[in-house]
Amino acid sequence: MTASFWAGKTVLVTGHTGFKGGWLSLWLQQLGAKVIGYALPPDARPSLFEMAGIEQGMVSVFGDVRDLPALHAVMEEHQPQVVFHLAAQPLVRHSYTFPVETYATNVMGTVHLLDAVRTTNSVRVCQVITSDKCYENREWDFAYRENDRLGGHDPYSNSKACAELVTAAYRDSFFTQREGFSLATVRAGNVIGGGDWAKDRIIPDCIRSIERGEQIVLRNPDAIRPWQHVLEPLAGYLWLAQKQWLESQRFAGAWNFGPGGEKGTPVSDLVERVIAAWGSGSWRLHEEAARQPHEAGILKLDITKTNTRLDWYPVYGVPQAVKQTVAWYKLANQSADTDHVRALCYDQIAEYVGAAAQSGMAWATSRVFGDLA
Numbered sequence: 001m002t003a004s005f006w007a008g009k010t011v012l013v014t015g016h017t018g019f020k021g022g023w024l025s026l027w028l029q030q031l032g033a034k035v036i037g038y039a040l041p042p043d044a045r046p047s048l049f050e051m052a053g054i055e056q057g058m059v060s061v062f063g064d065v066r067d068l069p070a071l072h073a074v075m076e077e078h079q080p081q082v083v084f085h086l087a088a089q090p091l092v093r094h095s096y097t098f099p100v101e102t103y104a105t106n107v108m109g110t111v112h113l114l115d116a117v118r119t120t121n122s123v124r125v126c127q128v129i130t131s132d133k134c135y136e137n138r139e140w141d142f143a144y145r146e147n148d149r150l151g152g153h154d155p156y157s158n159s160k161a162c163a164e165l166v167t168a169a170y171r172d173s174f175f176t177q178r179e180g181f182s183l184a185t186v187r188a189g190n191v192i193g194g195g196d197w198a199k200d201r202i203i204p205d206c207i208r209s210i211e212r213g214e215q216i217v218l219r220n221p222d223a224i225r226p227w228q229h230v231l232e233p234l235a236g237y238l239w240l241a242q243k244q245w246l247e248s249q250r251f252a253g254a255w256n257f258g259p260g261g262e263k264g265t266p267v268s269d270l271v272e273r274v275i276a277a278w279g280s281g282s283w284r285l286h287e288e289a290a291r292q293p294h295e296a297g298i299l300k301l302d303i304t305k306t307n308t309r310l311d312w313y314p315v316y317g318v319p320q321a322v323k324q325t326v327a328w329y330k331l332a333n334q335s336a337d338t339d340h341v342r343a344l345c346y347d348q349i350a351e352y353v354g355a356a357a358q359s360g361m362a363w364a365t366s367r368v369f370g371d372l373a
Contacts, residue, residue, distance in 0.1 A: 194328020
């Protein structure tokens with residue numbers, strides 16, 4: 001690999017106006033890629049997309065993955081070589097209220113994306129970003145592996161399992177004979193980081209409540225989740241894409257990207273860390289917590305396959321992930337200037353890469369990423 005792997009490559013990111021898609025787009029821009037974004041306008045205010053001026057360094061197209069002709073047209077015009085599919089309806093509670101929208105976006109949107117890839121011969125690498133919630137959750141204390149049964153109690157989780165099945169069907173039906181092409185799905189844990197303003201996500205809810213001087217309200221403080229900083233899975237996606245480019249069939253399939261260890265972190269512990277890092281705040285239990293829609297109590301990911309075959313490991317533990325997240329919001333609050341927020345994001349990427357290099361991570365010590373450390 002050379003330091004110019006991403007430089008000049010045309011990369012399509014669906015969902016670039018969202019939280020993870022925004023960070024990925026910034027990182028790809030920093031690596032010198034020609035980034036094409038396709039997504040609906042941001043629905044959160046404020047949004048990372050607007051605060052960091054993400055569209056400044058890329059081609060940004062507002063469109064819906066449910067619109068197959070529009071998606072085909074963007075692929076035809078720009079001829080991407082690598083595709084990251086992040087566009088989705090990403091919220092469990094929203095899916096209870098809008099199940100049809102959730103399935104239309106997460107399932108048929110994936111069908112549309114893969115069909116557009118099928119007819120675009122320039123694409124060599126495609127990743128469909130699903131979720132750790134795609135597994136049939138049995139509320140056991142074991143971490144889920146890539147070959148465990150797919151399922152999903154709520155429409156969101158179930159739609160992500162469906163997206164996994166759709167991707168596998170397209171791979172087997174259309175892509176096994178396509179020379180030099182690789183299709184993978186990636187399943188990340190619960191990501192936290194600066195710039196997330198979505199409703200009903202724990203970090204944005206914490207920040208909004210603390211800034212208003214209100215108590216943080218928790219629906220399920222004992223729920224255990226595989227928390228990780230947003231840059232952790234994104235580094236994994238980028239590293240996996242490079243591996244796919246070089247050895248297409250070996251690195252196709254499903255991959256988990258989660259935190260290390262088997263213990264897991266309850267929601268209440270995460271919130272207590274946020275409060276401590278911010279220097280103020282408190283939380284209380286929701287008055288009708290027992291009447292809330294079902295959400296999984298225990299969810300853990302087994303990352304053995306990713307460790308052994310990709311040589312990928314997490315860099316930040318939960319304490320450092322929370323520290324970086326809270327620092328982002330505090331520093332972003334100091335100025336609404338786009339250049340300031342964009343520089344803040346790049347600083348955190350560089351700090352993360354530097355920490356990974358010091359830890360001896362294979363992807364960070366390679367010349368591909370090491371020049372950012």
